[in-house]
Amino acid sequence: MPKAKPAASVREIDAKAITDTVARLAQEANFDLEKDVHAALERGLKSEESPVGKEIFNQLLENEGIARAERMPICQDTGLAVVFVDIGQDAHVAGGALDEAINEGVRRGYTEGYLRKSVLGDPLKRVNTKDNTPAVIHIRIVPGNKLALWVVPKGGGSENMSKIAMLKPADGVEGVKKFVVESVRVASANPCPPIVVGVGIGGSFEQCAMNAKRALLREIGSRHPDPYYADLEAELSKKVNDLGVGPMGLGGRITALAVHIEAAPCHIASLPVAVNINCHAARHKTAVL
Amino acid sequence: MAEYSMKTPLKPEDVDKLRAGDKVNLNGFIYTARDAAHKKLVELLKEEKPLPLPLDGEIIYYVGPSPTPPGKPIGSAGPTTSGRMDPYAPLLIERGLRGMIGKGERAVGVVEAMQKFGAVYFAATGGAAALLSKRIVKAEIIAYPELGAEAINRLTVENFPVIVAQDRYGGNIYKEGQKQYAR
Numbered sequence: 001m002p003k004a005k006p007a008a009s010v011r012e013i014d015a016k017a018i019t020d021t022v023a024r025l026a027q028e029a030n031f032d033l034e035k036d037v038h039a040a041l042e043r044g045l046k047s048e049e050s051p052v053g054k055e056i057f058n059q060l061l062e063n064e065g066i067a068r069a070e071r072m073p074i075c076q077d078t079g080l081a082v083v084f085v086d087i088g089q090d091a092h093v094a095g096g097a098l099d100e101a102i103n104e105g106v107r108r109g110y111t112e113g114y115l116r117k118s119v120l121g122d123p124l125k126r127v128n129t130k131d132n133t134p135a136v137i138h139i140r141i142v143p144g145n146k147l148a149l150w151v152v153p154k155g156g157g158s159e160n161m162s163k164i165a166m167l168k169p170a171d172g173v174e175g176v177k178k179f180v181v182e183s184v185r186v187a188s189a190n191p192c193p194p195i196v197v198g199v200g201i202g203g204s205f206e207q208c209a210m211n212a213k214r215a216l217l218r219e220i221g222s223r224h225p226d227p228y229y230a231d232l233e234a235e236l237s238k239k240v241n242d243l244g245v246g247p248m249g250l251g252g253r254i255t256a257l258a259v260h261i262e263a264a265p266c267h268i269a270s271l272p273v274a275v276n277i278n279c280h281a282a283r284h285k286t287a288v289l
Numbered sequence: 290m291a292e293y294s295m296k297t298p299l300k301p302e303d304v305d306k307l308r309a310g311d312k313v314n315l316n317g318f319i320y321t322a323r324d325a326a327h328k329k330l331v332e333l334l335k336e337e338k339p340l341p342l343p344l345d346g347e348i349i350y351y352v353g354p355s356p357t358p359p360g361k362p363i364g365s366a367g368p369t370t371s372g373r374m375d376p377y378a379p380l381l382i383e384r385g386l387r388g389m390i391g392k393g394e395r396a397v398g399v400v401e402a403m404q405k406f407g408a409v410y411f412a413a414t415g416g417a418a419a420l421l422s423k424r425i426v427k428a429e430i431i432a433y434p435e436l437g438a439e440a441i442n443r444l445t446v447e448n449f450p451v452i453v454a455q456d457r458y459g460g461n462i463y464k465e466g467q468k469q470y471a472r
Contacts, residue, residue: 049470050466050469050470051290052310052452052462052466055312056414056417059414059417059420059450060414060416060417062417062420063414063416063417063418063419063420063421066419066420066423067365067419070419072355072358072361072364072365072418072419072422073355073364073365073418073419074365074416074418074419075365075367075415075416075418076352076353076354076355076364076365076366076367076418076438077353077367077369078355114355114356114357114358114364115355115356116353116354116355116356116364116438117437117438118438128437130437157369157370157392157415160370188393188394188463188467189392189393189394189412189415189463190370190372190392190393192392192415192416242471242472243467243471244466244467244468244469244470244471244472245467246466246467246470248392248412248414248415249392249393249394249463249466249467250412250452250454250462250463250466251462251463251465251466251467251468251469251470252466252470253470279415279416280416281416
């Protein structure tokens, strides 16, 4: 008889370590802009032709330096705390509930870091929870015994300009392009360009929106692994930049720092497309436990 | 495009000379207010009750700063989207407000009030909030402390950098700038 494969060893991860990590990442994300975004701003400054646009790029780079040096938020809107978790199927969270561990991290990070509390407990009754909880938590179970965390503070101005459409399959790739470009045109100055455009194509309604959000996690400047989508991203980048919206919508060459696409299999009757816009303060920090 | 240094409160002639695209460094007092405070101010005006801030010639900055850390006058303080204040702004302009600072284009009703009563709309750089907070030397809460980040503050600013986004003559750098760079 063949021998059964030994079970992978289950690893314990302390809930307190998760709280500590989230508290640290929430602050770092808001104080210390990641290298990929910094490099994109530097490239933007070189390519921008509008004098006002250049001035804005210079202000954003100076702002980033002040925020890092003085541990001040890059933007006063320190966002909803969106937290992505990839948890290994052989990892076990010990000493508390995972979601409470994350929320406690958000509570601590936002309080200790003097970050703005922008969360209302109810969308219609509109009373502030005063500690920026609850976080928006997205969990995936993956192979392995580790736990990876991404803390992605998301501001209201850019989130408000996001859109989803259930296109007809006959609309095809041209319909998708039209929808993406039109969404950026209508958003204009409001999402604080130069923006990052996350595009979900295909999947179900909710999966498409989720993919648009996940597309924002990809490193700016990275190429899509599928050459078809890499080309489509390049074409969409050119098209949205040709709108002339420019930094802060005041006119210029650079409207988007990047367009990222996540595609997913979909129903024969469907062609969903979602656009999730991020501002130039594309804050994200990650850690693996 | 001209560059000016101006002191608040603004005089009618200050507003008259500004054109969309001009750069202005502001000095003096400016007042913070966003959604919740605007709602309260307009309710007071409609009930003909006194306001907690002066309006004549003054500038309102649409901002909800991050909490003030120890040893600093204010937290990070960049502009929020102005469009949400569009329903309230015309009445404030009619009652003497001469300037607004925010981000994003204003509605027709606001533009009409700016033209009729002589007011200007400035854009500050959204997300340059740490940099802008360095130009704020003092912040005092003057009304609605219960609103937290939305309380009305009187800020003392030094060389606070803004761009004239929409002037009192209908000039609009969003429209003109975007048209210039579209291809």
